[in-house]
Amino acid sequence: MASDATTDDLVEIQQLLARYAVTITRGDIDGLLTVFTPDGTYSAFGDTYPLTDFPDLVAAAPKGLFLTGTPLVELSGDTASGTQPLCFVDHATHDMRIGYYDDTYVRTADGWRLRTRAMTFIRRSGAHDSGRPHAFELPGV
Template sequence: MTTDDLVEIQQLLARYAVTITQGDIGGLLAVFTPDGTYSAFGDTYPLAEFPSLVAAAPKGLFMTGTPAIEHADGDTATGTQPLCFVDHATHEMRIGYYNDTYLRTDDGWRLRTRAMTFIRRNGTHDSGRPHAFERPTA
Protein backbone atom coordinates (compact mmCIF):
# COMPACT_ATOMS: atom_id res chain seq x y z
CA MET A 1 0.00 0.00 0.00
CA THR A 2 1.38 3.38 -0.98
CA THR A 3 1.31 6.64 0.93
CA ASP A 4 -1.20 7.90 -1.66
CA ASP A 5 -3.49 4.96 -0.80
CA LEU A 6 -3.26 5.73 2.91
CA VAL A 7 -4.04 9.41 2.36
CA GLU A 8 -7.00 8.50 0.12
CA ILE A 9 -8.42 6.15 2.78
CA GLN A 10 -7.92 8.79 5.47
CA GLN A 11 -9.78 11.36 3.33
CA LEU A 12 -12.54 8.82 2.65
CA LEU A 13 -13.02 8.32 6.38
CA ALA A 14 -12.89 12.07 7.00
CA ARG A 15 -15.74 12.43 4.49
CA TYR A 16 -17.68 9.77 6.43
CA ALA A 17 -17.33 11.76 9.67
CA VAL A 18 -18.10 15.14 8.11
CA THR A 19 -21.08 14.00 6.04
CA ILE A 20 -22.75 12.11 8.91
CA THR A 21 -22.16 15.08 11.23
CA GLN A 22 -23.73 17.44 8.68
CA GLY A 23 -26.65 15.12 7.90
CA ASP A 24 -25.54 14.74 4.27
CA ILE A 25 -26.94 11.27 3.55
CA GLY A 26 -25.99 11.35 -0.14
CA GLY A 27 -22.39 12.20 0.72
CA LEU A 28 -22.38 9.54 3.42
CA LEU A 29 -23.63 6.82 1.09
CA ALA A 30 -20.99 7.81 -1.48
CA VAL A 31 -18.16 6.67 0.81
CA PHE A 32 -19.42 3.07 0.59
CA THR A 33 -19.33 0.51 -2.18
CA PRO A 34 -22.82 -0.20 -3.62
CA ASP A 35 -22.87 -3.50 -1.68
CA GLY A 36 -21.55 -1.83 1.47
CA THR A 37 -22.84 -2.68 4.94
CA TYR A 38 -22.85 -1.15 8.42
CA SER A 39 -22.98 -3.33 11.53
CA ALA A 40 -24.16 -2.25 14.97
CA PHE A 41 -26.89 -3.05 17.48
CA GLY A 42 -26.49 -6.76 16.92
CA ASP A 43 -27.26 -6.62 13.20
CA THR A 44 -25.85 -5.79 9.79
CA TYR A 45 -27.58 -3.18 7.64
CA PRO A 46 -27.28 -2.98 3.85
CA LEU A 47 -26.71 0.43 2.34
CA ALA A 48 -30.40 0.73 1.40
CA GLU A 49 -31.31 0.77 5.13
CA PHE A 50 -28.58 3.18 6.15
CA PRO A 51 -30.67 6.39 5.69
CA SER A 52 -33.32 5.06 8.11
CA LEU A 53 -30.64 3.98 10.57
CA VAL A 54 -29.00 7.42 10.48
CA ALA A 55 -32.39 9.18 10.79
CA ALA A 56 -33.13 7.21 13.97
CA ALA A 57 -29.69 7.87 15.50
CA PRO A 58 -28.85 10.78 17.81
CA LYS A 59 -27.40 13.83 16.06
CA GLY A 60 -24.07 15.37 16.92
CA LEU A 61 -20.39 15.53 16.17
CA PHE A 62 -18.53 12.46 14.92
CA MET A 63 -14.86 12.93 15.81
CA THR A 64 -12.68 10.22 14.36
CA GLY A 65 -9.01 9.48 14.71
CA THR A 66 -6.46 8.40 12.16
CA PRO A 67 -7.23 4.84 11.05
CA ALA A 68 -4.75 2.05 11.68
CA ILE A 69 -4.56 0.07 8.45
CA GLU A 70 -3.83 -3.47 9.57
CA HIS A 71 -3.85 -5.40 6.33
CA ALA A 72 -3.54 -4.32 2.72
CA ASP A 73 -3.47 -6.61 -0.28
CA GLY A 74 -3.69 -4.94 -3.67
CA ASP A 75 -7.22 -3.56 -3.96
CA THR A 76 -8.43 -4.52 -0.47
CA ALA A 77 -7.50 -3.44 3.02
CA THR A 78 -8.73 -3.60 6.61
CA GLY A 79 -8.43 -1.08 9.37
CA THR A 80 -9.66 0.24 12.70
CA GLN A 81 -10.62 3.84 13.42
CA PRO A 82 -11.35 5.35 16.86
CA LEU A 83 -14.53 7.39 17.34
CA CYS A 84 -15.83 9.89 19.85
CA PHE A 85 -19.45 10.95 19.28
CA VAL A 86 -20.73 14.07 21.08
CA ASP A 87 -24.52 14.46 21.23
CA HIS A 88 -25.56 17.90 19.94
CA ALA A 89 -28.25 18.49 22.59
CA THR A 90 -26.64 17.15 25.76
CA HIS A 91 -22.94 17.07 24.85
CA GLU A 92 -22.85 13.56 26.29
CA MET A 93 -20.21 11.41 24.64
CA ARG A 94 -20.07 7.90 23.29
CA ILE A 95 -16.73 6.36 22.48
CA GLY A 96 -15.66 3.35 20.50
CA TYR A 97 -14.13 2.30 17.24
CA TYR A 98 -14.97 1.10 13.76
CA ASN A 99 -13.58 -2.08 12.22
CA ASP A 100 -13.55 -1.57 8.48
CA THR A 101 -12.87 -3.25 5.18
CA TYR A 102 -11.94 -1.10 2.21
CA LEU A 103 -12.07 -1.77 -1.50
CA ARG A 104 -10.34 0.11 -4.31
CA THR A 105 -12.97 0.84 -6.98
CA ASP A 106 -12.94 2.74 -10.26
CA ASP A 107 -13.98 5.76 -8.14
CA GLY A 108 -11.16 5.26 -5.62
CA TRP A 109 -11.09 3.63 -2.18
CA ARG A 110 -14.48 2.98 -0.59
CA LEU A 111 -15.79 1.41 2.61
CA ARG A 112 -17.15 -2.07 1.97
CA THR A 113 -18.00 -2.83 5.59
CA ARG A 114 -18.03 -0.76 8.77
CA ALA A 115 -18.73 -2.35 12.15
CA MET A 116 -19.21 -0.23 15.27
CA THR A 117 -17.88 -1.29 18.67
CA PHE A 118 -18.85 0.82 21.67
CA ILE A 119 -16.64 1.13 24.76
CA ARG A 120 -18.78 1.20 27.91
CA ARG A 121 -17.97 2.89 31.21
CA ASN A 122 -17.41 -0.53 32.76
CA GLY A 123 -14.80 -1.33 30.09
CA THR A 124 -16.97 -3.69 28.06
CA HIS A 125 -16.62 -3.52 24.28
CA ASP A 126 -19.83 -4.40 22.42
CA SER A 127 -21.79 -3.65 19.25
CA GLY A 128 -24.66 -1.91 21.01
CA ARG A 129 -28.08 -2.81 22.30
CA PRO A 130 -30.17 -4.72 19.73
CA HIS A 131 -33.26 -2.66 20.58
CA ALA A 132 -31.57 0.67 19.83
CA PHE A 133 -32.87 0.61 16.25
CA GLU A 134 -36.07 -1.00 15.06
CA ARG A 135 -36.10 -2.02 11.42
CA PRO A 136 -39.28 -1.14 9.58
CA THR A 137 -41.53 -4.12 9.04
CA ALA A 138 -42.36 -5.13 5.49
Protein backbone atom coordinates in the same frame (compact mmCIF):
# COMPACT_ATOMS: atom_id res chain seq x y z
CA MET B 1 9.62 2.59 4.19
CA ALA B 2 6.30 3.07 2.40
CA SER B 3 6.23 3.48 -1.35
CA ASP B 4 4.53 6.47 -2.95
CA ALA B 5 1.67 4.20 -4.06
CA THR B 6 1.16 2.92 -0.50
CA THR B 7 1.23 6.45 0.88
CA ASP B 8 -1.27 7.59 -1.78
CA ASP B 9 -3.61 4.70 -0.88
CA LEU B 10 -3.40 5.47 2.84
CA VAL B 11 -4.10 9.16 2.29
CA GLU B 12 -7.05 8.35 0.02
CA ILE B 13 -8.53 6.00 2.65
CA GLN B 14 -8.00 8.61 5.37
CA GLN B 15 -9.82 11.20 3.24
CA LEU B 16 -12.62 8.70 2.59
CA LEU B 17 -13.05 8.25 6.35
CA ALA B 18 -12.90 12.01 6.90
CA ARG B 19 -15.72 12.32 4.34
CA TYR B 20 -17.72 9.77 6.38
CA ALA B 21 -17.28 11.76 9.61
CA VAL B 22 -18.03 15.17 8.04
CA THR B 23 -21.05 14.06 6.02
CA ILE B 24 -22.67 12.20 8.91
CA THR B 25 -22.01 15.16 11.24
CA ARG B 26 -23.65 17.53 8.73
CA GLY B 27 -26.57 15.20 8.07
CA ASP B 28 -25.57 14.82 4.40
CA ILE B 29 -26.94 11.33 3.77
CA ASP B 30 -26.32 11.45 0.00
CA GLY B 31 -22.68 12.34 0.61
CA LEU B 32 -22.41 9.69 3.31
CA LEU B 33 -23.64 6.95 1.00
CA THR B 34 -20.87 7.75 -1.53
CA VAL B 35 -18.19 6.49 0.86
CA PHE B 36 -19.57 2.93 0.60
CA THR B 37 -19.59 0.36 -2.17
CA PRO B 38 -23.11 -0.36 -3.48
CA ASP B 39 -23.04 -3.68 -1.57
CA GLY B 40 -21.68 -2.00 1.56
CA THR B 41 -22.91 -2.87 5.04
CA TYR B 42 -22.95 -1.32 8.52
CA SER B 43 -23.03 -3.49 11.63
CA ALA B 44 -24.24 -2.45 15.08
CA PHE B 45 -26.94 -3.34 17.61
CA GLY B 46 -26.56 -7.06 16.95
CA ASP B 47 -27.39 -6.76 13.24
CA THR B 48 -25.81 -6.01 9.88
CA TYR B 49 -27.64 -3.48 7.72
CA PRO B 50 -27.35 -3.16 3.94
CA LEU B 51 -26.65 0.27 2.48
CA THR B 52 -30.33 0.64 1.54
CA ASP B 53 -31.20 0.71 5.28
CA PHE B 54 -28.47 3.19 6.19
CA PRO B 55 -30.54 6.40 5.70
CA ASP B 56 -33.19 5.09 8.15
CA LEU B 57 -30.49 4.00 10.59
CA VAL B 58 -28.85 7.44 10.50
CA ALA B 59 -32.23 9.21 10.79
CA ALA B 60 -32.99 7.25 13.98
CA ALA B 61 -29.58 7.96 15.54
CA PRO B 62 -28.76 10.90 17.81
CA LYS B 63 -27.30 13.93 16.04
CA GLY B 64 -23.96 15.44 16.89
CA LEU B 65 -20.26 15.59 16.16
CA PHE B 66 -18.38 12.52 14.93
CA LEU B 67 -14.75 12.89 15.97
CA THR B 68 -12.63 10.19 14.41
CA GLY B 69 -8.98 9.39 14.88
CA THR B 70 -6.41 8.34 12.34
CA PRO B 71 -7.21 4.80 11.25
CA LEU B 72 -4.81 1.90 11.45
CA VAL B 73 -4.97 0.42 7.93
CA GLU B 74 -3.53 -2.80 6.54
CA LEU B 75 -3.28 -2.71 2.73
CA SER B 76 -3.43 -5.87 0.63
CA GLY B 77 -3.49 -4.98 -3.06
CA ASP B 78 -6.95 -3.68 -3.99
CA THR B 79 -8.43 -4.45 -0.57
CA ALA B 80 -7.64 -3.29 2.93
CA SER B 81 -8.86 -3.54 6.50
CA GLY B 82 -8.61 -1.12 9.34
CA THR B 83 -9.73 0.16 12.70
CA GLN B 84 -10.67 3.78 13.42
CA PRO B 85 -11.33 5.24 16.89
CA LEU B 86 -14.48 7.32 17.38
CA CYS B 87 -15.82 9.82 19.89
CA PHE B 88 -19.40 10.94 19.25
CA VAL B 89 -20.64 14.08 21.05
CA ASP B 90 -24.43 14.58 21.19
CA HIS B 91 -25.32 18.07 19.90
CA ALA B 92 -28.02 18.75 22.52
CA THR B 93 -26.51 17.32 25.71
CA HIS B 94 -22.82 17.03 24.85
CA ASP B 95 -22.96 13.48 26.21
CA MET B 96 -20.29 11.33 24.61
CA ARG B 97 -20.09 7.83 23.23
CA ILE B 98 -16.73 6.30 22.49
CA GLY B 99 -15.66 3.28 20.53
CA TYR B 100 -14.17 2.25 17.25
CA TYR B 101 -15.05 1.05 13.78
CA ASP B 102 -13.64 -2.11 12.22
CA ASP B 103 -13.66 -1.66 8.47
CA THR B 104 -12.95 -3.33 5.18
CA TYR B 105 -12.15 -1.28 2.09
CA VAL B 106 -11.98 -2.01 -1.60
CA ARG B 107 -10.46 -0.07 -4.48
CA THR B 108 -13.16 0.72 -7.06
CA ALA B 109 -13.17 2.60 -10.36
CA ASP B 110 -14.11 5.67 -8.26
CA GLY B 111 -11.33 5.15 -5.72
CA TRP B 112 -11.26 3.49 -2.29
CA ARG B 113 -14.64 2.79 -0.68
CA LEU B 114 -15.89 1.22 2.55
CA ARG B 115 -17.31 -2.26 2.00
CA THR B 116 -18.08 -3.00 5.66
CA ARG B 117 -18.14 -0.89 8.80
CA ALA B 118 -18.79 -2.45 12.21
CA MET B 119 -19.27 -0.33 15.33
CA THR B 120 -17.92 -1.33 18.73
CA PHE B 121 -18.87 0.79 21.74
CA ILE B 122 -16.59 1.12 24.78
CA ARG B 123 -18.70 1.17 27.95
CA ARG B 124 -17.93 2.86 31.24
CA SER B 125 -17.43 -0.64 32.66
CA GLY B 126 -14.65 -1.18 30.12
CA ALA B 127 -16.73 -3.67 28.13
CA HIS B 128 -16.58 -3.55 24.34
CA ASP B 129 -19.80 -4.45 22.51
CA SER B 130 -21.78 -3.70 19.35
CA GLY B 131 -24.69 -2.05 21.19
CA ARG B 132 -28.01 -3.23 22.49
CA PRO B 133 -29.56 -5.77 20.11
CA HIS B 134 -32.59 -4.35 18.35
CA ALA B 135 -31.90 -0.79 19.54
CA PHE B 136 -32.88 0.13 16.00
CA GLU B 137 -35.82 -1.20 14.04
CA LEU B 138 -36.64 -0.45 10.44
CA PRO B 139 -39.88 1.42 9.78
CA GLY B 140 -42.77 -0.97 9.30
CA VAL B 141 -41.05 -3.85 11.14
